[in-house]
Amino acid sequence: MSDKIEIKHDNAPAGGWGSLKEVAQILKQEEAIAAVGKVLLHQNKTDGFACVSCAWAKPANPHPFEFCESGAKATAWELTGKTATPDFFAAHTLSELESWSDHALEETGRLTEPLRWDAATDKYLPVGWSEAFAGIGGRLRGMDAKNVVFYSSGRASLEASYMYQLLARLYGCNNLPDSSNMCHESTSVALPKTIGVPCGTVVLDDFDKTDCIFFFGQNVGVNSPRMLHQLQEARKRGVPIITFNPLRERGLVSFTNPQSPLEMLTGAETCISTQYYQLKAGGDTAAIMGLCKALLAADDAARASGLTSVLDHAFLAQHSAGFDTFAEAVRACGWPDIERESGLSRAELETAAAVYAGAKAVIGVYGMGLTQHRNGVQNVEMVSNLLLLRGNIGKPGAGICPVRGHSNVQGQRTVGITEKPELAPLDKLAAQYDFAPPREKGMNTVEACQGMLAGTVSAFIGLGGNFLRAVPETGLMEPAWRQVPLSVQIATKLNRSHLIHGKVAYLLPCLGRIEIDRQGGVEQAVSVEDSTGCMHGSRGRAEPASSSLLSEPAIIAGIAKALLPASPKLDWDAWVADYALIRDAIEATYPDIFGQFNARLWTPGGFRKPVPASERIWKTPNGKANFIAPEGLDANPDLTLSGEHTLRLFTVRSDGQFNTTIYSNDDRFRGVYGTRMVLFMCRSDMDRLGFGEGDLVTARTPSDDGVSRRVSGLRITEYSVPAGCIAGYFPECNPLIPLWHHAKESMVPAAKAIDVCLERDVAAATAAA
Template sequence: MSTRSGDLRIEDPSMPAGGWGSVSEVTTILLDQGVPLKDSRLLLKQNKPDGFACVSCAWAKPANPHPFEFCESGAKATAWETTSKTIDADFFERHTVTELESWDDHRLEDQGRLTVPLRYDAQTDRYQQIAWESAFAEIGAALRGLERKQVVFYSSGRASLETSYMYSLFARMYGNNNLPDSSNMCHESTSVGLQKTIGVPVGTVVLDDFEQTDCIFFFGQNVGVNSPRMLHQLQAARKRGVPIITFNPLRERGLVSFTNPQSPLEMLTGKETAISTQYHQVKPGGDTAAIMGLCKAIFALDDAARGAGQRVLDSAFLQEHTDGFDNFEAAVRACQWQDIERESGLLRNDLESAAAVYCAAKAVMAVYGMGLTQHRNGVQNVTMIVNLLLLRGNIGKPGAGVCPVRGHSNVQGQRTVGITEKPELAPLDKLKQQYGFEPPREAGMNTVEACEGILAGRVQAFIGLGGNFVRAVPERGLMEAAWRALPLTVQIATKLNRNHVIHGKASYILPCLGRIEIDRQAGGPQDVTVEDSTACMHGSRGMAEPVASTLRSEPAIVAGIAKATLAPNPRVDWDRWVADYGTVREAIAETYPEIFHDFNARMWTPGGFRKPIAASSRVWNTDSGKAVFTVPESLQGNPDLAGSPATLRLFTVRSDGQFNTTVYSHDDRFRGVYGSRMVLFMSRADMARHALAQGELVALRSAASDGVERRVDGLAIVPYDVPPGCIAGYFPELNGLIPLWHHAKESKVPAAKAIDVILERGGRPA
C-alpha cells in the first residue's frame, strides 16, 4: 500500500537490508553528486589495507577484506565527499546568511564542497572570502585577547589521529582542557560504565570473535543504517547457526533480514538471511529492566541446575575475577517480575526464553549502540550489560565480550590521543616533559557543560573541528539564540551546514581537505591514521584529486591557528609536523609508547594493530583489581520525567538516508517514508486512542515543567510497529524537545532515546 500527502509518500516496507535497494541507492547518489567514473572506482579502495578508511562509521576493517568492503552508508559518505558540486565566494553573493537559515539540512550540504576560507560580514549579511593567513592572524589575535577558560575546542570524531593529537596539544598549550567531542553525545556512557566495571573505557571484542561466538545479544543498535558492514559478520554467524537475540523498540530491517549485495546468487534469487532468531521490542528506557529479567531467569536456571549437582553460573570465574556479586544477586532475587514486565514492556516468558539461549551458549557477545547510552540511566544500562556477561564469564575469552558500536569514523581514536575534557585521562606530566609547558590541570567542559556555558555567557569562543554542533545538541531554541551572542566562532569543515548559518558575531569557515583526497605537503603526499570500534589502528591514504587547490589539510589549519595564537615553543615545530605527518606519529608514539610504539612501521598492518585492552586478557584495572558487579539504582527508564496518561515517550532515530547530522536524502526506504523527515512513527493502537489518521499533522511539546517552551510543529503521523505509549521521530529534527538537563547521570550524554512529550492535534507545517 502507498499513500501520498504533499511531498510525503508512505509505503509498506518489506525489503531486507542490502539487496537491490542498496545498489540502487548507491547508484543514485553517485549520479546525483556528479561523481565521475574514475572517482566512483575509489569505492574499491574503501576500507582496504592499502586504501582509505571510510569517513562514515567506525566499524572494524578486516585484514582480508571483501572485494567491495563498503556498505551503502559508506558509499553515500564517499559520494558526498567526492562530489563535483562546489561552493565558492560567488555562492554567498547570491545568498544572504539569513536566507540560508531557512534551508533544511539536506539542501545546505547538497550545495557541495566549500572551497575558500570565509569570514562573515555583518553589514552585507554574507560570508566573504578571506586570505588564509589573514584568517589565521585574525583568529589568533581574537583568541589571545580572551580569557583562556572561556574558549571551547570541539571535535566531531572524523579528524585523524594526527590532527586530533595536534588539536588537543594546541588547546592545552592555549590553557584549558575544554575539549568536548561527539563522544559526549553518544558513547560517553560506555566510557564511564565500562571503565568502572571492567577497567577499560572501550569494548573487548575484535572481528575474530564473531567467528568464534555461539550467541549474540543485540541491544539498541540499528546495524542496517549505522554500521551495515557488520551485517557480513552477522550473516556468517547466522549461517553457522548462531542465535541472535535482539532487544530494540523498532523492528529494524537490518536486524530482521539481509540480502548480501556481494553475493550474485542472493541478488539473483532474492534469498534473504533471517538475522534475529528472537526479537524483543523493549520499551524505550526499559533496557535495565529487561536485563534484570534475563539475570533473574538465569539465577532460576542455576537454582534448578544445582538440584542436579551442576551450575549454570560460572562459579570459578565469579570467585576469581569478580567483586560485588553477592549484592547484585540479592538485588536480582528481590526484584519482582511485575516490575520488570511493567518497565521493560516485555513478558516474563519472553525474557526466560532469551535467558535459556544465553545459558546454552559457551561464548556470548553483547553488541549495543546509542539505544542504551542516550538515557538518563545510560551508564547503568552499560553496567547491566557487564553484569549479564560476567554471570557466565563472557568477558576475556574467544567469541565473547562487550561490543559497543561507535559512530563516527575516528571518534574513539581521538580520545586515545588526548581529546578529552577530563585531565586525569590525559598524560599531562608526559606532555609537560615532552613540550616544556605546564598543562592545565582543571577539568574542562564536556558538550552539555559547553552548552550551559554558552547559554550563561561564560563561553566567548567556539572552535569546531568538523561537525554540526548547534544542530546536534539539545535545547535548540535556547542554543541558537545564545550562539549568535558568541564573540567568535570558527568552523573547520568540508560542507556547509547549520552551524555556519547560525554563527557568532565574528565567524570564520575554514574549508579543509577530505580524508579521501590526496594530501600533498612539503614532504610529499601524506597519509593519516584512525582507530576503529574494536580499538585497532589503521592507515588511510587519500586517493582522489582535491576538489579545489585552495583547500588546506586539517593538520595545516590547526597548525596555522596555533602558530597565530601561541608564543613560539622550540619543542613544537608546527611546520615540520605539517610537512611530514610521520613526525606527528613519532610524537604520538613518544607520548603514548605503550599503544603507539613503532607507529610508522605498524600503521599499515592488515586489519590494524590493536591498542592494549587489559580486560580482554582478564586483567581488571579497577580499584578492586576485579571486574565489578553493580546494583541498578532504579528500573525506571525516565526517572526525572514521570509520565502521566497525557504523555508519550518519544525516542529519536536515524533514517536510511542520513549519517549523524548529515542528511543525504529525505527518504527512508527501510521504514517506507519518502519525501519528508517531518514524521512521527506511532502504533495503530495509539493512533486509534488519539483518533489520528495516517498523514495527519500534529505537534509535540515537551512534558518538562521548567518554564521553557519546547515545541515542534508539522509532524505527519506514520503508522508503525512501535511499543504502546511510545513514538519515534528523526534526529536531529526533534532535538529541540530535549531539555539540556535531560542527560545521562555520570556521563552527561543527552537522553535522546526517552523524552516525555505531549501530542497536540493540528500541528502547523514546519
C-alpha cells in the first residue's frame, strides 16, 4: 500500500504480472505467506474450501490454481498472522478507534476472544462464552421479538444460515434482512415476475456453447475475476462480448491469464469486449429499449421482405405473454428520448442489436450496476425482455446471468434467510419443529434502518458483515445506532459496525470458513451455493487463529439455547456436534432442492438446485414468460436536479477491496494510490465547472427533507466517465445516499445514481497545503 497519494493511470490488463504482484504484496502484508501458500491449492477445489470472496461458479474440472487475485487477497486477509487480542482492546478506547480507517481497523487482525463493551472505560473487555450467551439470551427474552433484527452477510454457510433463520422464527419474527437487500434484491423481485425464478438460468457449460455475451453494469475484473477464464475462452472461439458500462473497466477491456506461462512471458493480452459502450449512469433501461427497438425494426423489415424473422415468433407464441403490449411501448418510444437518457447514439445501439440478431445463443450478464437504481427492478425486467425476444432463455448457451457478490448470499436465501414469509416454507417448519412460525412480514435492510431512526429497534444481531458501513444515510444512522439497546456482532475481524454500537454490545469472534472446524475432535464441513445455483461442500484447511474461537453454528446454537425453551424436536447440541445432521434437517425442509444432500455434498462442480426456467418451465401465475413494459426511461425519477452544476454520482469498488473490506487504499486499475477519497470526472466537465486535477471538493446531495448530506475532502481526478456523471468509492460516498432513495419494489439502496452538487472544499485544501 502506498504511503503517499499518487494518480498515475496506465493501461495494464487485468491479471498478468500486476495480479501476481498484488498477491505477493498482501501475503507479505498479512504475514501469511506460509499459511496461505499451503491452502491456496485447495481453494475452490472439490475436496477443499469455497472461496470466501465472490460467489462465481466452481468448475468440476478446476485449474491447478483455481483462485484469482481477489480470492487470494480474501484468503490472506482471513489467515493473517495478525491478531486483535484483549491486550489490543485494553490499549484503545472505542472512541479512539472510531477515527481509524476501514483498512486500519481490519488490518489489526483476527479477533481472538469474546468481548463485551464496558461503558465505564469505553473499551471491549473479555467475557466468557457462557456469560456472553446468558447475557444476550436474558436481554432478548425481555424484548418484543417483532423489534429485534437478525441480519446476515453473504458469507455464512448454508448450515449456519438455516440455523439462524430458524432461531429468528422460533424467537418470533421474520426480521431477516441480509446483504441481498443491498444488492440483488431487484433480481429476486423482477425475475419471478418475468421467468418464474428468483435467480439466473445460466451454468458454466453455457459459456462453452454461447455465441454472444452481453454485459450490463458488472465489473468482472474486480468482483468476479475467475469469470475471466470463461470470457477469455469464449473470445478465443470468436464469441463477441458487448459491454454497457459507464466506466471502461480493465477486466472488460483486456486480460492476461496469470495461469498461462506463455501469456506471462510474452505479455499477450486477450481483448475481452468487442464493443464497449459507456452509457450514462442509469441509462440501462434506455439502452436496452434502443436495442429492442432496433430488433423490432429489423424484424419488421425482414418479414416484409419475406426473409427469416429476427425475433423467435414460435417461442413468443408458445412460451410468452405480454409481447404485444411491450412491442407497442417500444415502438412508441422515440429515438431522441432513448439517446438522451442512455447517452448513446442510435447508430451505436443498432450496431449492437445487429450482433445480437445474428447470434443463436446469447447470455445476458449483469451486476449491481443494474440493480442499485430507483428503477433497478425495471432494469432487470428489461434484460429479461431483451433475451426473450429471441428465445434466449431455456436453451444451451443462452440465459440470464446475475453475478452475485458474497460467496453464499444466494444460498442464504435458498435456506430461508428472508424477511418475506411467503418465500419461506413456514408450514413445513411448523410441522418439522412443532411451533407456530410468525406470519407477519419482517424488516428488510432499509426498514431496519428506518426502525433504528424511529427508535423502535430493540436489538440488532449481526451474523458477519459491516452493516453500518454498508448502508446509506450514514450521518443519521450512526447516532441512531448508539441508541439501540443491544447489539451483537459475530465476526472474524474488527470493523466500524463494532465501534458504533448499541447501549449493550457484544463482539463474538468466529472461525473463518478456511479454518479447520473441529467439534468434539471431529472435523466438520459446510456448504455454499454459487451464483449459478450449484451447491458445494467446503472443508477448512488451516489451523484456527485462536483456540477460543467458536464456529458460526456453535455461536448460533449458544444464543438459541440461552434464549429459547428446550424442544424435543430440536437438539442444538447434536447439530453442532455433527453438521451432517443440520444438512439432514435442511433436506427435510427442502426435499426438492436438497435431496440426498450429504451424499451429493462433494459432487464435482456442485449439484444444482432446480431452476425450472432453464427448462422453459415458467413458474409464473400465468405459466408463461412475461414481457413487462417499462414505466419510463429516467433512472432517477424522484431525485433529479437541474442546472449545469448538477452531476450524477455512482459508487464503485476498487481492486483493493471486496464490498466493505478494504485490503489497501490503492486501486491499480484506475491508477489511484494512497487514497480512496476521490471523484472520477471527465475532462469536459472539469473544464466546464472550473476544476483542475487534484482539486478538493465537497459533494452535497440537495433535497427538501431538511437533512444535510455531505462528503468533504474528495479529490477530483480526470477519468473516462460519461459527461454529466462522476464516480466515487463505496462506502466512502454512502453518506450522500438518502435512505428513501431506493429501488421501487425491491428497496435496494440506489447507489448507482445520486444527483449531487460540488463545491470547493476550502478547509480541506487549506489543511492539505
